[in-house]
Structures are given as structure tokens and as C-alpha cells.
Amino acid sequence: MTTQALRNRYVSDSVATAPPSKLLVMLYDRLVLDLMIAGQSLEQGDRQTASGRMQHAQEIIMELRATLDTTAWSGGPGLASLYSFLITELVQANVTGDRSRVESVQSFAEQLRDAWREAAAQVIGAGP
Numbered sequence: 001m002t003t004q005a006l007r008n009r010y011v012s013d014s015v016a017t018a019p020p021s022k023l024l025v026m027l028y029d030r031l032v033l034d035l036m037i038a039g040q041s042l043e044q045g046d047r048q049t050a051s052g053r054m055q056h057a058q059e060i061i062m063e064l065r066a067t068l069d070t071t072a073w074s075g076g077p078g079l080a081s082l083y084s085f086l087i088t089e090l091v092q093a094n095v096t097g098d099r100s101r102v103e104s105v106q107s108f109a110e111q112l113r114d115a116w117r118e119a120a121a122q123v124i125g126a127g128p
Helices: 003-017 020-043 047-067 076-096 099-126
Strands: none
Touching: 020 047, 020 099, 047 076, 047 099, 076 099
8 A cells, every 4th residue: 555545544534533523623724724825825926726725725614614503602603704704805815816815814714723622622621
């Protein structure tokens, strides 16, 4: 088995066996990575790579938005609005090549990721 095949299998197994809280953090990690690469690509003048990464980031945010139960907690509607804002910002960043918008979305994504990571750790730490 090749190194790439082993890596793909590891990632697939990790996703398949991860609890929902861990999956959420994994999504945010990928979102932040996409945004980092998009920003770097814009800085280097590589609009094609930047565009692909921004589109993938939009897909992740749309999935987060689609699976958000806005009735589960009082902050749900606000988070849904934030997701919509982030998608709009990424669309505009992609159209205009505006790195500062990508960085702004990345900042929000990092803060959300860190908050969810902390919440997941508390849930795991509390145990059954």
C-alpha cells in the first residue's frame, strides 16, 4: 500500500469513528486550513488555488449552516446569521480577490473552532 493510500485510509477511519463533537472540530480545522491557503494564494497572485479553497470553505460553512439546529439553544439563530455573513464575505472575496476579507473570515473561523474545541473537550472530559 502506498503512503498516500495509507494516509487516505487513516483519514477515512478517523472520520468514520470520530464522535460528533470531534467531527465538528475537524470541519473547522479544515475550514481554517482552506482559508489560510486561500489567503496565501491571493498574496502570491494564484487566484485559481485561492478560488478553489474559498469555494471549499463556502461548502463547509454551508454544511455547518444546514446542520445547525437553531432551536437547540438561544445562540443558534445568531450563529446561523454569522454563517450567512461568512459565506457572503467569501463570495465577495472570491470575486474581488480581497485577501483582507479572507483573513476576516479566517479570524471568525478560528474563534469558532477554538470555542467548539473547548466545548468538545469539556463534553469528553465529563464522560458518561
